[in-house]
Amino acid sequence: MRILALLFIVFILGSLASALYYLIKDKGQTDRTVKMLTIRVGLSLALFILLMAGYYFGIVPQSGLR
Template sequence: MLKIAAVLFLFFILSSLASALYYMIKDKGQGTRAVKSLTLRISLSVLLFILLMAGTYFGFIPLGH
């Protein structure tokens, strides 16, 4: 279950990055949509990091020793 969630997070992070690139090209640097997409990407990345750290701490993700 956690692997699927991590893959979905990575998919949404990459799609947000792609949409930011699209908005940068389309708006020619005049709009705020690229900034919003990059902010969403950073937020998703931080949330994924926190979830992975919490999963490791609570034992949902084994360390492989």
């Protein structure tokens, strides 16, 4: 579970970095920045739901992911 959470965080940061790249490169002419930020929000929401489900089913203990 810890590796999966870390992978989600890496993908979230990658999406955020690519959104910044598109923001600088496109200068607001295309909607690629908005698409990448939408992907980031979706990944963040999926990570939150995954962690809540893991806690509910007992995969993530009350002390957290150590």
